[in-house]
Amino acid sequence: MLLKGKVWKFGNDIDTDLIIPARYLNTSDPAELAKHCMEDADKTWAGKVQKGDIITAGKNFGCGSSREHAPVAIKAAGVSCVIAKDFARIFYRNSFNIGLPIFESEEASAKIAQEDVVEIDADKGVIRNITKNETYKVKPIPPFMQELVEAGGLIAYGKTKYKIK
Amino acid sequence: MSMNIAEKILAAKSGKKHVEPGELVIADIDLVLANDITAPIAIKEFRASGATKVWDRTKVALVPDHFTPNKDIKSAEQAKLLRDFAHEQKLTHYYDQGEVGIEHALLPEQGVVVPGDLVIGADSHTCTYGALGAFATGVGSTDAAFGMMTGKAWFKVPETIKFVYKGKLNKWVSSKDLILYTIGDIGVDGALYKVMEFTGPVIDKLSMDARLTMSNMAIEAGGKAGLINPDETTLEYVKGRAEHKWKVFTSDKDAKYEKVIEYDCSKIEPIVSCPSLPENTKPVSKLGKIAVDQSVIGSCTNGRMEDLRIAAKILKGKKVNSRVRCLIFPGTKEIYLQALKEGLIELFVKSGAIFSMPTCGPCLGGHMGILAKGEVAVSTTNRNFVGRMGSTESSVYLASPAVAAASAILGRIGTPEDLKK
Numbered sequence: 354m355l356l357k358g359k360v361w362k363f364g365n366d367i368d369t370d371l372i373i374p375a376r377y378l379n380t381s382d383p384a385e386l387a388k389h390c391m392e393d394a395d396k397t398w399a400g401k402v403q404k405g406d407i408i409t410a411g412k413n414f415g416c417g418s419s420r421e422h423a424p425v426a427i428k429a430a431g432v433s434c435v436i437a438k439d440f441a442r443i444f445y446r447n448s449f450n451i452g453l454p455i456f457e458s459e460e461a462s463a464k465i466a467q468e469d470v471v472e473i474d475a476d477k478g479v480i481r482n483i484t485k486n487e488t489y490k491v492k493p494i495p496p497f498m499q500e501l502v503e504a505g506g507l508i509a510y511g512k513t514k515y516k517i518k
Numbered sequence: 519m520s521m522n523i524a525e526k527i528l529a530a531k532s533g534k535k536h537v538e539p540g541e542l543v544i545a546d547i548d549l550v551l552a553n554d555i556t557a558p559i560a561i562k563e564f565r566a567s568g569a570t571k572v573w574d575r576t577k578v579a580l581v582p583d584h585f586t587p588n589k590d591i592k593s594a595e596q597a598k599l600l601r602d603f604a605h606e607q608k609l610t611h612y613y614d615q616g617e618v619g620i621e622h623a624l625l626p627e628q629g630v631v632v633p634g635d636l637v638i639g640a641d642s643h644t645c646t647y648g649a650l651g652a653f654a655t656g657v658g659s660t661d662a663a664f665g666m667m668t669g670k671a672w673f674k675v676p677e678t679i680k681f682v683y684k685g686k687l688n689k690w691v692s693s694k695d696l697i698l699y700t701i702g703d704i705g706v707d708g709a710l711y712k713v714m715e716f717t718g719p720v721i722d723k724l725s726m727d728a729r730l731t732m733s734n735m736a737i738e739a740g741g742k743a744g745l746i747n748p749d750e751t752t753l754e755y756v757k758g759r760a761e762h763k764w765k766v767f768t769s770d771k772d773a774k775y776e777k778v779i780e781y782d783c784s785k786i787e788p789i790v791s792c793p794s795l796p797e798n799t800k801p802v803s804k805l806g807k808i809a810v811d812q813s814v815i816g817s818c819t820n821g822r823m824e825d826l827r828i829a830a831k832i833l834k835g836k837k838v839n840s841r842v843r844c845l846i847f848p849g850t851k852e853i854y855l856q857a858l859k860e861g862l863i864e865l866f867v868k869s870g871a872i873f874s875m876p877t878c879g880p881c882l883g884g885h886m887g888i889l890a891k892g893e894v895a896v897s898t899t900n901r902n903f904v905g906r907m908g909s910t911e912s913s914v915y916l917a918s919p920a921v922a923a924a925s926a927i928l929g930r931i932g933t934p935e936d937l938k939k
Contacts, residue, residue, distance in 0.1 A: 366706055366795060370903040375882040378555045379585055379592035381562070393905040413707040413740060417901060418882075419642040421559050421658035442711050442742055443642060447658035497542045497672065507664050508567045515668045518571035 354475035356433045356454065357483075358405040362467040363394065365411035369444070372415065372423040381422060383429035390426040404431035407473075409465045411437065415444025424453040434473060436480065438462040449498055450507045456480065461489035520770035522678050523745050524713040527653040527767050531636040539677040539776075547577070548635040548652075548762075550665035551611075553621055553878075554582035556640035558596050559659035561603050564666050572607050573669035579611035579630060580604050581621035584878045589885035616851055619876045622646035622734060622818035623849025626726075632756050633748040634765030638662065638671045643818050643900065645736045649729035650756065651748035651767060656737060676742045677776035678713040679704075680769075683720035685784035690933050692828070693728035694820060694898065694918035695789045696720070697735045699781070702791070702799030710740035712776060715769065720783050721746060726755040727824035734819045735900050738796040788933045790896070791916035794904045802921060802933050812895040813844045813926035814907075815919050816874075817881045820898035821849035823856055825919040830862045832923040832934050838870035839929035845887045847874040871926065883907045889914075896925045 371394040373386055380386065391398040408427065414437035415423055424447050427435065434454040448455045456473060461480045465471060469484040478491040494502070504510035511517070519536045521529065529536055532543035552560050557580055564572075572578045580600045585593035604612035611630060613619065622643050625631050631647045637654035638644065640662035647654035657671070665671050683696060701708070714736045721729070729746050736744025746752075747768040756764055787801040815821075815829045826848060838844040846866050848854045854876065857863050866873045879886030881899040889895055889908030895915070897907065902914035915931055924934045 368901075368903045370882075370901070370906050374905055375555075375584075375884055378884075379590060379596060381559045381596075393910045413710065416706055416740065417642065417737075417903060419556065419640055419644075419656040419658055421556065421640075421660060425559075439707070439710065441707070441740060443656050443658060446661060450658060450660035495542070495674070497674075507660055508563055508667075511664050511668050511670075512567060515670070517567065517569045517667050518573065 354454065355472065356475065357472040358407040358433050359403065360407050360409050360465055360467060360469045360471055361402065362465065363408060363410040366413045366416055367394065367410050368417035369415055369420050369423040370417055373420065373426040378420060378422055383425050386422050386426035387429035390430040399430060402430050402432065405433045406431065407471060408432055408435045409437065409462060410435065411462055412439055414440050416441035419443045421447045421451060424448045424451050428453045436461050436465065449501055452506060457492040458489050464489065520772045520774065522715060522769040522773035522775065523651065523747055523767050524653055524678050524743060525675060527634060527636055528673055528675055537675045539675050541675045542672065543675060544670055544672050545636055547638055547665055547669060547671050549577050549579060549631060549637045550639065550662050551579040551581060551621060551625065551644065552640035552659065552662045553584050554586060554597050554600055555584045556659045556662065558599050560640055560662040560666065561599060563660050563663035567667060569667045572666045575608050576610045578609050578666050579625060580609060581613050581618065581624060583618055583620050583876065584882065585884050586618060586877060619850030620818045620821055620878055623821055623853065626650060626730060627850055627852055629756065629759030629761045632760045632762060632764035633752055634767050638665050642737045643734050645741060645744045646730055646734040646818060648733035648736065648744040649726065649746050651746060651752055653743055653745065655743050676711055676713050678715050679709055680715045680717060680775040680778045682778065682780045683716070683718035683783050684780060685720065685782045687720060687783050688787060690788050690920045690935065691786055692918045692920060693724055693731045695786060696783065697732045698789045698791050698799050698916060699786050701735065701739045701796045704739055706738060706795055706797045707740040709736065711742060714739065714741045714744045716744065716746050722749065725824055726751055727822040730822065731819055738900055788918060788921050790921065790931060791902055793902050793913035793915065796902060796916060802931060805931055808894065808915065808931040809929060810842055810896045810925050810931060811893040812887060812889060813842055813922045814880055814887065814895060814897040814899060815922050816847035816849065817878065817899040818849065819900045820919050821847060821853065823853050825898065826853065826857050826862055828919045829923040830865050832920060833869040833871065833927065834865055836869055836927050838926045841929050842926050843887065844871040844926035845874060845880060846871050848876055850876055880907060896922050896931050898922050
């Protein structure tokens with residue numbers, strides 16, 4: 354998997370209320386959620402983000418609520434992947450479950466700047482900063498998560514392993 | 519081989535004698551729950567998978583507590599989705615009409631969760647049940663759907679941080695102050711991916727209500743679970759209400775921990791978390807004058823009987839400041855009824871407070887008490903993120919019921935001691 358896009362840089366501890374405020378959780382329609390993505394961090398962001406763009410952030414991205422609407426909104430906004438120093442636990446699981454690629458890289462999180470263009474080779478675990486001509490290493494995905502991705506997500510994995518009524 | 523309580527539960531539920539941190543297990547769950555925000559996606563995933571029946575209709579709990587009573591048409595549609603699904607699947611733990619309560623107050627109270635259980639919930643505060651000695655953790659809707667289909671969940675066995683609370687509690691210092699102090703100390707990612715195990719003589723003396731408050735906020739430090747070893751207090755609580763058999767797991771004396779952190783509680787004062795992260799804690803005494811527009815007493819953190827009694831003790835014979843909206847919302851119907859019996863509702867209403875039905879409403883800026891631009895709330899809830907209770911230009915200070923009640927009277931953030939001045 355090769356992903357390339359322009360970066361929107363956010364800070365530390367970006368919580369799920371910033372990603373998608375609770376007042377919009379009376380729907381689970383991805384397109385509707387996307388319209389309000391990041392609204393409380395940057396009111397105009399949802400109107401500016403382009404398909405394929407990349408979010409980078411500091412530590413503990415996606416902390417707070419368990420709402421799967423958060424990665425759903427980011428994905429539906431057209432964002433191709435999120436790079437952070439690390440992710441809050443539930444957001445991490447949810448992203449894998451809904452198919453939003455996420456990458457942990459302390460180096461990339463620190464060095465990538467707003468509007469840099471970066472390219473991620475997910476198979477090799479390398480992030481290339483085209484603007485700055487630098488490369489950063491991605492923390493490898495645990496083998497079980499890799500298995501989930503290969504199965505086509507958690508639900509597809511469950512269907513192959515267990516008898517469903 | 520010694521294990522701590524988290525490891526013991528995960529080992530037992532995955533059919534293993536022993537597990538180590540870092541190990542991946544697929545375990546049998548005792549309960550999966552979801553609410554009116556998270557269940558719609560879970561139901562959609564469930565249906566899309568081709569599944570037609572949940573794995574066990576007695577082990578799926580649906581609690582429409584967030585935007586109910588339905589705040590608008592969209593919320594009503596979501597609540598209806600749950601209702602239709604619950605009836606179709608003949609779920610035994612669906613709560614509607616006057617039966618609904620705030621999920622994490624309701625399920626322990628009704629004995630749906632008992633010690634030794636393994637619970638996943640599509641709500642981050644599912645960690646509340648750790649207070650009962652159950653391993654309970656928040657997940658997303660897809661994980662919940664997987665649980666509904668298979669009765670299973672996958673876990674990476676987490677490392678555990680042991681917290682030891684020693685010393686004598688100061689006046690008006692509650693378990694809410696202890697957990698805010700802890701989050702202030704280790705930070706909002708201080709326990710990321712890890713279990714917080716709360717121990718020590720101070721925890722031993724806490725009531726069940728107070729323990730549930732502590733475990734509730736483990737997620738605010740990034741924690742996967744917030745566990746307390748079951749003891750006499752726990753068993754006294756579950757006797758008579760347990761819906762199924764419980765099993766007591768406790769940490770071995772020589773269990774391994776990632777680290778051990780000790781606190782001398784005699785040094786802890788009533789505390790608040792300042793905007794806009796729960797880790798921004800400050801003793802009330804060092805806060806300066808912070809005028810408040812709203813005081814919220816309730817939620818899955820502090821909407822239990824003990825919390826209402828403390829608020830009542832402070833509000834008795836006093837008036838809520840004319841510039842403050844004081845909203846009190848009980849966790850469940852049982853708590854509502856008990857408050858009615860004890861005369862607390864009359865006391866609250868006479869003091870000028872607003873007494874509501876159980877709902878998550880204001881805590882997440884849903885409904886029933888939204889903040890305008892520039893407004894300030896003191897709240898016994900669990901999050902003070904930007905825009906959490908309304909406008910992105912409003913702010914929330916997290917506090918104990920005693921501080922929230924005193925602040926409602928004072929019109930500024932203060933403790934009950936400040937009322938004497």
